[in-house]
Amino acid sequence: MCARQASPHDNEAEKAALRDEFPRWSIIYTTDTGRWWATQTTRRARLDGRLLGARVCTELDADTADGLRAKLREVAEDEAGAR
Known part of the structure; x- marks a missing residue:
């Protein structure tokens, strides 16, 4: 059984x-790769002029939109804890 590929509209x-x-x-x-990416500039990764914790994340990737969403939520939680 093959996994259903998402249509361009779904993506x-x-x-x-x-x-x-x-x-x-x-x-x-x-x-071409079927992968999802999220990027942000370092400037946007700052709050009140301070770096967000020890790890500033500027690029993420995942095989699926849900996988990328999970990684983005993890980074958002880390950023919230650095405030």
């Missing part, structure tokens, strides 16, 4: 949902 809807939930991140889906 666009997932990108829009991720962008709404994580507006500071650029969300990318690459059709």
Whole structure:
């Protein structure tokens, strides 16, 4: 049994949902690799002029939109704890 591939419409809807939930991140889906990416600039990774904790994350990737969402939520939790 093969896994159902998401349609381009499904991918666009997932990108829009991720962008709404994580507006500071650029969300990318690459059709050639079928992978999801999220990037942000270092400038955006700062709060009140201080680095966000010891780890500043500027790029994430995952096999699925849900996998990327989980990683983004983990980073958001880390950032909230650094405030």
